Amino acid sequence: MNDASLNGTAFSMSAPLAGPAPEVAVSNDMVKRGLVVAPLLIAVCGFIWGLDGAWSCAYAIAIVLINFALASGIVAVTARISLTLMMASILIGYILRLGLIFLAVYLVKDASWISLPALGATIIFTHLGLLVWEMKYVAMSLAYPGLKPSTQASKK
């Protein structure tokens, strides 16, 4: 399907999406918050699993944040080209990113400083935690645009 006729208007699937890339803003927010909570997470993992846990936690946080940045970058770049390319690159990018995460873990699995339980737990909790944290702000912004932090900051 190259062109779709919807509501009486033709929409080209090969047309680029104009405007700013919101996913980059979302990803930047999550990366900033991830960096803010990273010392706390590292301290908790260090307390539970020792020094190896702290290093593994830092490595896992880096994996999660790079994964977010990569995902948003893929969407932002391909949306400027065409919707079809965006869809294809999201699906292929999913496999590629899983492969990169596997590679990143596989390369350090026998390292002396790695603690796999700490790594796994941090990957899951950081990923889900940052998403839930961001979703709260996105949901508030969509329902009540006046509550957007940027809007409040611009009023001051």
Added chain:
Amino acid sequence: MEAIVRLIAATAPVQTPDEIKAANAAIGAGFAYGLAAIGPGIGIGFVVGKAIEAMARQPEAAGMVRTTMFLGIAFTEALALIGFVVFILLGL
């Protein structure tokens, strides 16, 4: 035929119970990761497909749709990451 069976028996390595357990763990971990990646793959396909349909219907709402789509993709991907963590804890 008997000669082939005898040859296989002679050349096949003897497996200890620990080796068999490790092999089964590796097979289980591979299945866990593979199956855990299939579901989110289908889910991301649905999310992106519906998002593109929404953007095609209402191009003026593309920004909001893209934000929601990105969060949906990331949430769906969390399932694959959970499968990956099970994989690394079981058999990496």
